[in-house]
Amino acid sequence: MKSIPDAHKKVPMMFRAQVSGRSQLHYIDSNKKKAGEKQDVQLWAEQWIEKAEFVPTEKAQEVETPTYQTKTYQISWRFVTNGGQDDGMIRPVIGAKGIPFYPGSSMKGVFRQACERAERAGELQYGSCKDYCGDESEITPGRLRFEGAYPINDWTQGLVDLVHPQQGWQVKNQQTNSRSSGESAYALVSLDRPTLRFGISSIKPLSPEQWQEIWQVWENAIAVGLGTRVCAGYGHVEAAQSEILYQVRLKGQGQAAKLIDDTGEFRPNIIRGSLRGHALRIFGGLTDANTAEQLVEELFGGVQGQGTAGLLGLGFQTADLKLGIFGQNGYEQPTYNVEGDVIWSLTRPLPDAEKTALQNLVTDLMWFAMVLGGFGKSWRRADHRLFYDNDDYQKLIGCHWQWAQKPDKSHALRVWNPKKVGGFIDSVLETAKVWMQLRGKTPTPNRHADWREAWHPSRVQVWGRIARTRDECVAISWLHEPYQKGISRGERHKSIKATSLTGKIGQIGRLWHRMYPPKVQVVKQDGKPQVKSTNRFIELLTIFPDNSQESTDFLEFLKNQPDGFELLWGEQQP
Template sequence: MTIDIADSIPQMFRAQTEHRCQLQRLKKHQEPYIIKWTDEWRNFVDSEIPIFEESVFTRTYRIQWRLVSNSGQDEDLIRPVIGAGGWPLIPGSSMKGAFRRAFLADQVELRDHYCGKELENSDFRPGILRFHGGYPADLSWKNDLIDLTHPQQDWQVRGKFKSGGAFSVISLKQTELRFGISSTQPLDETEWNTIWQIWERALAQGLGCRVSSGYGQFEGDAVAPLATDILHEVALKGQGVAPTLLVNGTPEIRPNIFKAALRGHALRLFGGYVAWDDSAEALVETLFGGIRGQGTQGLVALDVRWQSQDLREVDHYTGSPDPVTFYDVACRVQWRLAPQLQNTRQQELLPRLMQKLMEFAMVLGGFGKSWRRANHSIFRSEYTKHPIGCHWQWIDEADQPIQSLADVTRLIDETQQAIWDWIDSQPQGFHAYHEARLIKRINPPLILKSKKLRDTKTSDWREVWQPGRVEVWGRLSHGDSKVLDWLHDKSNYRRQTVPSRDSSSRPRVGGQASNVAATQRYQAPKANIYRTTVSGYVGEEVAPEVKETRVGRIWHRMYPLMGEQIGQYLELLTFFPSPDSDDSASQGFQTFLANQKEFQPLWGKG
């Protein structure tokens, strides 16, 4: 019998190419290579826990959620460094770098004593400390190694069609890590306590990659951020559909849903002031970081402390072959300053900017899967085809910024002002890179047009906070929803012709109904948005064997009031009218909104 030697090579040593071991991209209807890769790693790793020498002092800390560190050894895969016995390792060099950054401004001499100092003659004087890295304290690190990322910004904000997919990352989940430090000089207990306090301050800033998304945070008060670093903190509770892990389908509540929401809203809002895509993206990266070019470290980091996490399975959805898991959570969301900020004005502006972005996201939408829709299980419980929507609210009444429809208008204006103040605070080097080009006439005209002269304008985005491109409507509700009636009204369901991804026009379902004959009895106007470009649709067959998913143009929020108004809601509708003259559904819905009497315009209309 002939044995194919190539097939006997472990995944870890194969070329990362198609049909050999393509690790990053995940394809439908095909078992990912990453599963076999991690199974082989787990099976062949040494069962003995790495032990530090007796001269090394150690302490153990538990990862709050996940920690991502990039070995840099695989071109397309983010995974930890693999150390002794095949165990994942936080290298000593990474440990030392984090330790150095944790010193306060008046601790330069102590930093140089512990970590070393560069001398004038290009020489280096070593410090007294040696950093031995960090290993897992037990074998539980093998659980749930495969993490997923879903790049969504392009289709969430810019484009009409949902695209892209999931990418795999290997990260450590809720693992205890034992870190080791030794000294070339004898030190007493007091000094060792000082050293560990500095290390805990380093851990409080987050360790590894994607700290701004909630990764790399540790449990315990000892590693909590300094109060002076906290920009904005708020207590929330929410419910919705839980995402699941790749391998076993286990539900997992992911704290990075908060960063994803705020980053997307910041992009929409920056796009309201600047003309070019590059410039808006650059402004977002000043806050949240980015990987373009040489990469940018963002100014803010996310820390989410879960107070409760309840999961429940529901099996009555006819459109889902498997039970659906819902989450019901309470948490404290904390935005903190990641690096030291030298710009005094930006340091003053940043807390208010993060507060307004958080309030903007809470009031007009939500967080996580299906954030554009109100939770159907609450407001339309008879609908049982697919799980749709989420519902978030403040825990503390003092955090509630909204009590009336007029407050919504005020909040949007305040958020826009915070966005503009941040643009205005950018250093001269930033403005020099981006030529003067503003959509809104503001004196002085500071920015922004990319030197790259890209063709993409923010006005081409599907969702952008520019005059004439967005309308916000609202009404007071006692728990009933008008918008959900519009979204599920099939009475005038017929085909609409709109531009599609592959051709200039195709028959589409769900456009405006034909004119009613004059002899027919009068009927009140209807929204007619069911499965249209306004509401969006999933897997719509636009041609034989061609299915299409289109992102809609509306956000729907049932915002709960508190205090004396508990039990009442502000039903809010955010609509991004299409600039395409042939989008009949968008034009018809815009006319419908202008003529109906139940919702009043709050922002952007007229």
């Protein structure tokens, strides 16, 4: 009997042993990428959809009978169920005929939690949680059967997703050229904006009022998010947000995230990730590391212990999105130009005082992110395409975000010139302290987290000036050429390029550069202050000093107020 050459290569990836040379779905092989070969996970996905069947939308009509009903919901971004792993790779649950689905058991668990909350709040009128779901021991079965959900649109596009956790590297590590354990990029398989059809049946006929109550409980349940990685922005459902805490329209441009095939994708969860990082910085400057982590997981969710469902839900309604390419000669990078509504909502009820404090906190976090930085890749830098006056420069660095509409006056007047920045930062810290105290945590800024970017005046300095036009951006050139040239023979130029302060490939810097457009300014007219529109910018440098000579020299340089830079917040070192 003849042997089959390379027999293992004829076995589908889904059934191969997860060892090197056979199948490593979680691992991104850089050698295969350089050679233009497909990764194992890409082959896995292609082999899956080749054999899978589909449910066309036109054949998936809604059903409403006294004993069975269905409803359809659109996932706003990506979605992955919590039922399967291969070699550590997160993937959807796959049902009959290869169709991905959301299990009924998961659906029941999410429904029961929301049903119990509704019952405690006295919101159930036509049934009880025990009546609908049974008791926890399952000795007494409930009358409802949860059928789960499956996609009814084309779910086969963009399945292979890249995840790159960086919280330790971005915020905590003192050595910025080293990443924390577990912060390497890895692959997972998720559905891109699927339309899911959910089904619920009853062992006895139900009245229309009962069905309406059941679906209301379900919509309250899915406002928290569905599936896994909810705390990272996955599984959020359009038109299922709970009470809105803060809504604003933004527009921005920058470097798009890359999928495994190098195509670009705008990922709305960059806004959630940014606010999570800033919350960690702010709480890290007000209390110890463990307490700061707990506070952030309460807000945004997390996986510590038994896991935490966050209080904040994020929706992003895209009004306009253009994806493109910038650069040439090997520097080509995908780009986005986007406008949309950011909607922060409350995922479960809170007492009035806590709800008000949380509304103030999420509002201040959004303003903090907008004033001092941006969202997504390279957020620490102003967009070089707008502010770096060098026609030969073809690298894509930085991003630029602005209010798409004139911000409300009460908030806009908090930051309309550099001298307002310090007071604004102090007010954000006070808002965070109020939230901490309502959650039973006492601020201890004298015992703050030992993180690189913990937001404490002994660790960070914010410098700023006014730029009347974008052409008056000054600091961006200091990132590429000496900020001070030696004038005496033998005196060296002083530069921060490619240092620990500014970073380089594989190393995060300790300096943020932002050109913030406040949209308004206050001028005197007939002796009275008047609010006017403006196209000016506040140019800001946020610096987390280290003990390097480059950092010391640069801060000494800033003390001389070059081009009007002033220290706006933080403790100036002697």
